């Protein structure tokens with residue numbers, strides 16, 4: 001991380017969960033951080049931005065939001081560009097770090113039949129969304145090794161579960177992230193592989209103790225991760241200017257169980 005400079009951080013999917021926790025941690029721990037959170041829901045963003053402002057250390061940080069729905073493949077490129085453009089305007093300069101945690105939940109897996117629709121929905125926000133950065137990254141980001149893109153994935157891409165099989169389409173996040181690292185260098189690109197993390201995404205299982213115990217059993221720590229624990233993985237990617245083109249596992253050891 002470059003010292004004595006502004007760190008303009010855009011979190012796409014920052015209105016809740018891991019994205020919001022990452023924005024909060026960046027404000028606390030990265031010097032000179034300004035944060036824009038983006039998602040499709042203005043009410044959630046307004047509330048989240050207020051939370052960030054009340055929690056942020058003093059120091060005149062820019063904390064703001066940009067509304068943008070990136071789930072429509074036909075308009076996605078323009079929709080992402082609009083988010084990046086509005087963010088640079090609000091920052092008054094280029095973006096240093098893009099954290100991509102946008103992704104919506106499907107119906108509960110036990111009721112889900114793997115379907116093409118689910119695979120398409122999942123890949124549109126999680127894979128094709130950040131893929132726009134091949135073209136847009138250099139235009140809107142500071143072109144140094146102190147800049148980073150960090151995108152999100154889950155253990156299911158390496159350890160498929162039948163009911164979650166459509167999500168394995170997200171496995172292309174790995175070549176996407178490595179491709180971004182090569183094509184946007186020296187801007188860095190890494191991806192985080194998440195185990196079960198307690199966020200609104202997991203709330204569809206609220207009250208389903210059997211499912212929660214199953215998640216815990218699929219880890220070495222025998223826990224469900226917390227959003228602020230997951231945020232540490234994104235901070236590492238942002239902070240360590242010698243880490244690029246790699247995978248950061250934050251899964252309680254899920255892939256070893």
Ligand SMILES: NC(=O)c1ccc[n+]([C@@H]2O[C@H](COP(=O)([O-])OP(=O)(O)OC[C@H]3O[C@@H](n4cnc5c(N)ncnc54)[C@H](OP(=O)(O)O)[C@@H]3O)[C@@H](O)[C@H]2O)c1
Nearest residue numbers: 013015017018039040041070071102103154196197199201
């Ligand atoms: N939590 C886990 O156990 C877990 C495990 C593996 C992988 N992951 C992945 O980690 C990422 C973050 O998940 P999370 O647990 O933090 O979930 P979350 O709390 O539900 O956050 C998802 C974020 O994505 C945004 N979003 C959803 N649809 C969008 C759209 N069409 N356009 C723009 N933004 C959109 C949501 O905001 P709006 O609703 O306001 O649009 C929200 O800010 C996701 O990609 C998820 O698949 C999570």
